[in-house]
Amino acid sequence: MKKISVLLVDDSAVVRQVLMAILGQAPDIEVTVASDPIFxxxxxARAWPDVIVLDVEMPRMDGITFLRKIMAERPTPVVICSSLTERGAETTLQALAAGAVDIITKPQGGVKHFLLESAAQLLAAIRGAxxxxxKNLVKRAAAPRLEVGSKLSADAMLPAAGSQAMAQTTERIVAIGTSTGGTQALEALLTVLPRVCPGIVIVQHMPEKFTASFAQRLNGLSQIEVREAQNNDRVxxxxxxxxxxGKHMMLVRNGAYYHVQVADGPLVNRHRPSVDVLFRSVARFAGKNATGIIMTGMGDDGARGLKEMVDAGAATVAQDEASCVVFGMPREAIKLGAAQRVLPLQDIHLAVLGK
Structure with missing residues (x-):
């Protein structure tokens, strides 16, 4: 079995040392290092890697410039290893827009301990990448991180829906779940929606601090309003x-109106926020007034929740394999019989609009 060749590009000697030790223990990975993009x-030039793990802020050439050069010359999966700061979040979003596959975050202090604790997350990101x-990232160029722990279900946050949702309301809700490749896919979807469309609730697997910058970016590109949810926001x-x-989001109902609850809680499917948690709440409180959409992503988060939605009478859609960056989440939903339709990314806006 051919090993995954990984090139680690980071100007921190500590980061290089720790990541080399982590990756060196994986039997399916071989790693080389460089202290900056020039090296x-x-x-x-001598041996092209299968995956690049790339820091953003480096001397001589920054990671964004290097990433754009790679994607223009020879598109290659890139996992960004970025600082968990507001500035780092904005820069990393530029990297995702330029074609990076996933994000691994590192704190400003205690890097060695953090990276050792995040070993499984890093290995999963590299294997997924x-x-x-x-080519789908490159087409749309102008993570999520996985958290390790016991794999809990949405039961950890709320019970399953009964046979029916609450009494009917005229308001339609669209719930979307996505992970790896989702930042580009959501941009492609939301930027073609007209100003008049149903209320939308979204889980994109991303670390804290990144979602606010991501929402701001989409808001500037879209006709609709896009923002990071706060507790009790009305849909x-x-x-x-x-x-x-870093927070779960659930749909709730107050009379004829929908709101969201943003809450702490355990990791569900090793994620927080979890798509399953959102979809279950939508099944419970919106039922047949809802449309559920599962898009590109690694793993199976959202598959069972989408099945609960279709069982509650919701319309459901999975993104097709050809337009996904990683087909894992949609594939698992399709296997469960949770997706009534399988659509390419360019047609999913029609499902949002009820067509």
Whole structure:
């Protein structure tokens, strides 16, 4: 079995040392290192890697410039290793827009301990990136991180829906769940929606601090309003609410109106926010007034929740394999019989509009 060749590009000697130790223990991965993009290009001229793990802020050439150069010359899966700061979040979003596959965050202090604790997350990101459909990222260029722990279900946050949702309301709700490749897919979807459309609630697997910057970016590109959700925000037509990183988001109902609850809680499917948690709440409180959409992403978060939605009478859609960066989440939903329709990314806006 061919090993995944990984090139680690980071100007921190501590980060390089720790990540080399982590990756060196994986039997399916071989790693080389470079202290900046200039050195990296010299190594890549001799042997091109399968996956690049890339820091953003480096001397001589920054990570964004290097990433754009790679994507223009020879598209390759790139996992960004970025600082968990407001500035780092904005820069990392530029990297995702330029075609990066996933995000691994590192704190400003205690990097060695943090990276050792995040070893499984890093390995999962690299393995997912190795199988990513990079051409779909490149087409749309101008994570999520996985958290390790016991794999809890949505039961950890709320019970399953009964046979029926609450009494009917005329308001339609669209719930969207996505992960790896989702930042580009959501941009492609939300930016073509007209100002008049149903209220939208979204879980995109991303670390805290990143979702606010991501929502701001989409808001500037879209006709609809896009913002990071806050507790008790009302779900309104023409508004998309994105679950904040590090928090679960659930739909609730008060009379004829929908609101969201943003809450702490355990990892569900090793994620917080979890798509399953959102979809279950939508099944419970919106039922047949809802549309559920599961898009590109690694793993199976959202598959069972989408099945609960279709069982509650909701319309459901999965993104097709050809337009996904990683087909994992949609594939699992399709296997469960949770998706009534399978659509390419360019047609999913029609499902949002009820067509």
């Amino acid at each position: 990296a290009m010299d190594k890549m 190795a199988g990513a459909n990079v 309104l037509p023409g508004l998309a609410l994105i679950a904040p990183g």
